[in-house]
Amino acid sequence: MKKDTKEKILTAATSLMTEKGYSNVSVKDIANTAGVSEMTVFRHFETKMGILHAVLQAHSYIPYFERFFAQELSGNLTHDLQQIAHTYLAYMEKNKPIFLIATQDRNRLPELMEAISNTQTQQLQKLLATYLQSQINQGTLKDMDTYGQAIVFLTSLFGFFVTNALWDNHFLKDQKEPFIHQLVATFVSGVSI
Amino acid sequence: MKKDTKEKILTAATSLMTEKGYSNVSVKDIANTAGVSEMTVFRHFETKMGILHAVLQAHSYIPYFERFFAQELSGNLTHDLQQIAHTYLAYMEKNKPIFLIATQDRNRLPELMEAISNTQTQQLQKLLATYLQSQINQGTLKDMDTYGQAIVFLTSLFGFFVTNALWDNHFLKDQKEPFIHQLVATFVSGVSI
DNA sequence: ATAAAATGTTAGTTATCACTAACTAACAAA
DNA sequence: TTTGTTAGTTAGTGATAACTAACATTTTAT
Numbered sequence: 119m120k121k122d123t124k125e126k127i128l129t130a131a132t133s134l135m136t137e138k139g140y141s142n143v144s145v146k147d148i149a150n151t152a153g154v155s156e157m158t159v160f161r162h163f164e165t166k167m168g169i170l171h172a173v174l175q176a177h178s179y180i181p182y183f184e185r186f187f188a189q190e191l192s193g194n195l196t197h198d199l200q201q202i203a204h205t206y207l208a209y210m211e212k213n214k215p216i217f218l219i220a221t222q223d224r225n226r227l228p229e230l231m232e233a234i235s236n237t238q239t240q241q242l243q244k245l246l247a248t249y250l251q252s253q254i255n256q257g258t259l260k261d262m263d264t265y266g267q268a269i270v271f272l273t274s275l276f277g278f279f280v281t282n283a284l285w286d287n288h289f290l291k292d293q294k295e296p297f298i299h300q301l302v303a304t305f306v307s308g309v310s311i
Numbered sequence: 312m313k314k315d316t317k318e319k320i321l322t323a324a325t326s327l328m329t330e331k332g333y334s335n336v337s338v339k340d341i342a343n344t345a346g347v348s349e350m351t352v353f354r355h356f357e358t359k360m361g362i363l364h365a366v367l368q369a370h371s372y373i374p375y376f377e378r379f380f381a382q383e384l385s386g387n388l389t390h391d392l393q394q395i396a397h398t399y400l401a402y403m404e405k406n407k408p409i410f411l412i413a414t415q416d417r418n419r420l421p422e423l424m425e426a427i428s429n430t431q432t433q434q435l436q437k438l439l440a441t442y443l444q445s446q447i448n449q450g451t452l453k454d455m456d457t458y459g460q461a462i463v464f465l466t467s468l469f470g471f472f473v474t475n476a477l478w479d480n481h482f483l484k485d486q487k488e489p490f491i492h493q494l495v496a497t498f499v500s501g502v503s504i
Numbered sequence: 505a506t507a508a509a510a511t512g513t514t515a516g517t518t519a520t521c522a523c524t525a526a527c528t529a530a531c532a533a534a
Numbered sequence: 535t536t537t538g539t540t541a542g543t544t545a546g547t548g549a550t551a552a553c554t555a556a557c558a559t560t561t562t563a564t
Contacts, residue, residue: 223415266489270490
């Protein structure tokens, strides 16, 4: 029953912080939600910050976009863009708790904000741009600003993700497939020869 | 010098709350930043919540998309989409403080979140879809899911806005014109006959 | 110049928060 | 039986928060 308690605390902390942010959740809140005494929380994680770090560690998902690009793409533009969209959204979904915690404490957790956006997304942008360029070289696509197109494509998906993350009952709720389909269709017919 | 004090407090409160959120800013913080005593703040706005309401009122900008659609559009698809994009981003920019305050206190300010998204954006989606439909009817566009296209278009812009709002130094910083240009170009060549 | 209005100062109340300390209870391995 | 581990309970500390009250000082309008 040792791991169990820690798990219970982490689960409670994750859900509370995802909902309310870091500073709006008290250790007492977490303890009560987990069904544990406050002391137990402090014994497992020395400080409140310690809880946060454990939560972040448990939910930070680092994708291997490079490997994905090397292995999973077929060369068929529509199919590949849909794959990329699904992969990107799945990655963001896994990091959603972190995203929500970070946005609710932007000021206190600037490193987190950086981590969410820059590192991974920029890598993905480059890979996507490279992919598009290779399609151009093969004559499949018309010549264009591949990097700009990659940005537009991924920013759209990011907008979709954020809308769903920030609003529970929204017009984009459960619209992932249609959205991706529509986005890819527009994109493909916009850039194809 | 009467209005001046109130203004100073509101300015300070807006900037602090935009930066740190509502609950992470103390009345003392606001007073110090405004260069006023704490008591003065309470004398102008009875409670801390009162400050927030004043801030929100001062920064809530309600656009008249309907009038805009009736008057400002030319019929030229590229030109019109660029206009719409600029108008939408300008509207979001004006409401940026509210957006940032709301996202940092999602739990405490659910009505605000609703206000940002649903009312205005849904109205705009309908107007845009209607506009696209009229272009289809005129034979300018190929037949398509106008509402879905409107959503994709606006969600992209929303992604652009959010990225800039949440991250100060970002790869999309100062990229408004290129982004809109690229988005509209892709969109137009994707939906044109 | 003087009254009134606005602001400052100081002190205090009540509540909550992160965190500590000291002690106890239950259980299991040695 | 002894000992270690895990958890609960209770009480308390020091800091900070929102907010109030009473009185002093400055600013503004007449």
